[in-house]
Amino acid sequence: MTQLENRLPWSREEFTEKLRAKGAYYHIHHPFHIAMNSGKCTKEQVQGWVANRYYYQISIPIKDANVMANCPDREVRRGWVQRILDHDGQGDSEGGIEAWIRLGEACGMTREDITSLKYVLPGVRFAVDAYVNFARKAPWQEAVCSSLTELFAPEIHQKRLDNWPQYYEWIDKEGYFYFRKRLTEARRDVEQGLQVTLDYFTTREQQERALNILQFKLDVLWTMLDAMHLAYVADMPPYFNIPQQP
Numbered sequence: 001m002t003q004l005e006n007r008l009p010w011s012r013e014e015f016t017e018k019l020r021a022k023g024a025y026y027h028i029h030h031p032f033h034i035a036m037n038s039g040k041c042t043k044e045q046v047q048g049w050v051a052n053r054y055y056y057q058i059s060i061p062i063k064d065a066n067v068m069a070n071c072p073d074r075e076v077r078r079g080w081v082q083r084i085l086d087h088d089g090q091g092d093s094e095g096g097i098e099a100w101i102r103l104g105e106a107c108g109m110t111r112e113d114i115t116s117l118k119y120v121l122p123g124v125r126f127a128v129d130a131y132v133n134f135a136r137k138a139p140w141q142e143a144v145c146s147s148l149t150e151l152f153a154p155e156i157h158q159k160r161l162d163n164w165p166q167y168y169e170w171i172d173k174e175g176y177f178y179f180r181k182r183l184t185e186a187r188r189d190v191e192q193g194l195q196v197t198l199d200y201f202t203t204r205e206q207q208e209r210a211l212n213i214l215q216f217k218l219d220v221l222w223t224m225l226d227a228m229h230l231a232y233v234a235d236m237p238p239y240f241n242i243p244q245q246p
């Protein structure tokens with residue numbers, strides 16, 4: 001292949017394939033997630049995951065509000081606003097954040113345990129904040145692109161629905177509503193996100209940038225689980241070795 005051919009943009013199909021191939025790095029493959037999905041986590045580990053992931057849940061609509069704040073395209077905003085309503089709720093529909101609190105309660109925690117954020121690890125907070133800050137500062141199309149880990153989310157939610165009830169009988173089945181709800185929402189989100197990404201990143205250089213943005217988001221998700229693994233599996237939460245903590 002000549003150097004010029006090498007730099008030609010990928011077709012929409014090829015570009016989509018490259019984005020999908022990033023699924024190899026999805027947090028579904030993280031050891032913590034593998035353990036959780038094969039019934040090997042303790043109650044405390046599952047609770048720790050739910051409590052920490054709550055910080056991601058409450059940050060998503062803030063991230064999406066930032067995407068909208070930077071987006072002058074009314075058509076895109078008309079679609080994008082649905083994401084905020086999905087999480088915050090609207091009218092009689094309670095929304096995803098409330099559903100996540102229900103998941104926490106189904107796992108034996110109190111509402112206060114979850115909403116106080118007292119179990120959120122610094123590493124999780126930093127990773128999630130990096131995502132929100134990216135959406136705040138980047139061109140809105142780049143922020144849209146960073147949401148494309150959702151390409152891989154329906155599978156992860158479906159696996160939890162398939163596996164958790166048999167492995168974790170102590171979880172109240174009512175708690176699974178969040179995962180079910182996301183199956184359709186994530187598919188719809190991805191359609192919109194992919195459309196914007198394929199339309200905006202058109203040169204080979206831009207397409208490669210899109211892949212790096214998606215990798216950044218994969219790093220966010222993976223790093224969250226690294227922090228949880230260290231705290232709840234390796235038993236090394238921050239400052240664990242400081243003998244006399246004031």
Ligand SMILES: O=C(O)c1cc(C(=O)O)c2c(n1)C(=O)C(=O)c1cc(C(=O)O)[nH]c1-2
Pocket residue numbers: 060146147148149150151152153156182221
């Ligand atoms: O449970 C998961 O593994 C998982 C992953 C992701 C993701 O891939 O970013 C999201 C969600 N869940 C999710 O529930 C959700 O609402 C969501 C929104 C977004 C986003 O980037 O805008 N990702 C995700």
